[in-house]
Amino acid sequence: MDKQTNTVHTQQMSPDAYGALNMPVYHSAAFGFPSAKAMADAFVGRTDAPTYSRVTNPTVTYFENRVRQLSGAQNVFAFNSGMAAISCTLMALAASGKNIVTSPHLFGNTVSLLKNTLGRFGVETRFVDLLDSEAVANAVDENTACLFLEIITNPQLEVADLRILADIAHKRNVPLVADTTIIPFTQFGASALGVDIEVVSSTKYISGGATSLGGLVIDYGHFPQLYRSMKFELLYNLGSYMTPQVAFMQTNGLETLDLRYRVQADNALELAQRLRQVPEIKAVNYNGLPDNEFHEVAKKQFGGTYGAMLTIDLEDKQSAFEFIDRLQLISRATNLFDSKSLAIHPASTIFGAFAGSQRRAMNVRDTTVRLSIGMESVDDLYQDIIQAVRKD
Numbered sequence: 001m002d003k004q005t006n007t008v009h010t011q012q013m014s015p016d017a018y019g020a021l022n023m024p025v026y027h028s029a030a031f032g033f034p035s036a037k038a039m040a041d042a043f044v045g046r047t048d049a050p051t052y053s054r055v056t057n058p059t060v061t062y063f064e065n066r067v068r069q070l071s072g073a074q075n076v077f078a079f080n081s082g083m084a085a086i087s088c089t090l091m092a093l094a095a096s097g098k099n100i101v102t103s104p105h106l107f108g109n110t111v112s113l114l115k116n117t118l119g120r121f122g123v124e125t126r127f128v129d130l131l132d133s134e135a136v137a138n139a140v141d142e143n144t145a146c147l148f149l150e151i152i153t154n155p156q157l158e159v160a161d162l163r164i165l166a167d168i169a170h171k172r173n174v175p176l177v178a179d180t181t182i183i184p185f186t187q188f189g190a191s192a193l194g195v196d197i198e199v200v201s202s203t204k205y206i207s208g209g210a211t212s213l214g215g216l217v218i219d220y221g222h223f224p225q226l227y228r229s230m231k232f233e234l235l236y237n238l239g240s241y242m243t244p245q246v247a248f249m250q251t252n253g254l255e256t257l258d259l260r261y262r263v264q265a266d267n268a269l270e271l272a273q274r275l276r277q278v279p280e281i282k283a284v285n286y287n288g289l290p291d292n293e294f295h296e297v298a299k300k301q302f303g304g305t306y307g308a309m310l311t312i313d314l315e316d317k318q319s320a321f322e323f324i325d326r327l328q329l330i331s332r333a334t335n336l337f338d339s340k341s342l343a344i345h346p347a348s349t350i351f352g353a354f355a356g357s358q359r360r361a362m363n364v365r366d367t368t369v370r371l372s373i374g375m376e377s378v379d380d381l382y383q384d385i386i387q388a389v390r391k392d
């Protein structure tokens with residue numbers, strides 16, 4: 001069946017009492033059972049009947065099943081934020097004395113999770129240049145819990161070759177875990193590129209216009225430890241499972257995901273091409289531009305689309321601030337892939353708590369403005385950027 005058809009026709013687990021065409025929101029903390037035996041079966045995983053909404057809920061399961069069908073994954077877990085999905089995945093795989101190999105170019109909270117939170121529990125993080133396969137191979141050893149990366153780093157827009165990283169990891173029987181937030185999982189085959197586990201902030205493209213926070217773990221089943229820890233330990237102990245009303249909103253988001261993405265990615269490419277002609281803009285960074293350093297590897301991996309985030313560099317920090325202040329249509333906000341376009345100065349916000357030297361090491365520049373491109377007309381976005389960039 002065609003993917004889009006599949007997206008809007010996932011079967012509900014049991015027939016609905018009223019024949020509801022949308023999966024209802026099951027706002028119930030607990031679920032009843034016909035017998036002690038049925039209850040015991042559900043609690044130890046012999047059946048998948050819902051028990052308690054901290055660990056399973058029919059509306060959330062329905063959302064997970066849709067993602068499972070669309071991704072071809074073996075298991076999908078939905079969490080109440082991208083950070084919950086990432087932290088639960090790393091906690092399922094790592095332990096005191098183990099290490100995680102990753103890039104220094106990561107989402108700010110993920111860096112802090114690794115360095116501060118997991119570091120406090122005895123997990124070492126080895127930050128290496130993932131574009132340097134020798135350095136990666138040297139960092140991975142028998143105590144490596146996973147090789148972790150973001151498929152397009154933010155805001156550097158760096159793209160590592162997943163196949164090369166997967167080969168290094170798999171030689172040591174180490175899972176390759178990829179944060180694929182930046183390109184929807186429906187647009188490319190992460191598993192075919194060697195990714196074992198995808199983590200996604202579904203807050204971004206999937207939520208459908210920034211309606212809600214959410215996270216996904218998409219597990220291709222190559223490392224069964226993940227499923228066991230998630231299902232029987234972390235969901236129970238950490239309590240960060242998605243809530244049913246969010247699952248309802250994000251199920252609706254999935255139905256329009258590919259349509260919205262196509263418009264946003266096309267808009268981003270068109271704008272990137274136009275903005276590089278503007279003299280006040282010193283650089284436009286977008287993987288879709290043919291002369292971008294990572295264009296070829298991005299093209300090979302991500303099915304010919306390049307996401308809806310780009311960055312521009314202006315003269316200096318003051319110009320970047322003035323530009324953001326003058327925007328009229330584009331909102332001053334964090335977040336990515338809302339239907340509305342958004343602008344932010346990463347160095348002073350998302351990375352504001354880092355020292356200048358740390359920011360330089362991460363290549364987060366004072367001159368950079370990050371733009372998340374929405375579904376407005378490209379002409380209107382272009383006009384807004386032009387009026388903001390020109391100091392008349």
Ligand SMILES: *Cc1c(COP(=O)(O)O)cnc(C)c1O
Pocket residue numbers: 081082083084107150154179181182201202203204213214215336
């Ligand atoms: C936003 C984001 C996260 C965190 O997701 P939340 O849903 O905000 O917790 C993680 N990784 C990337 C790449 C993101 O863009």
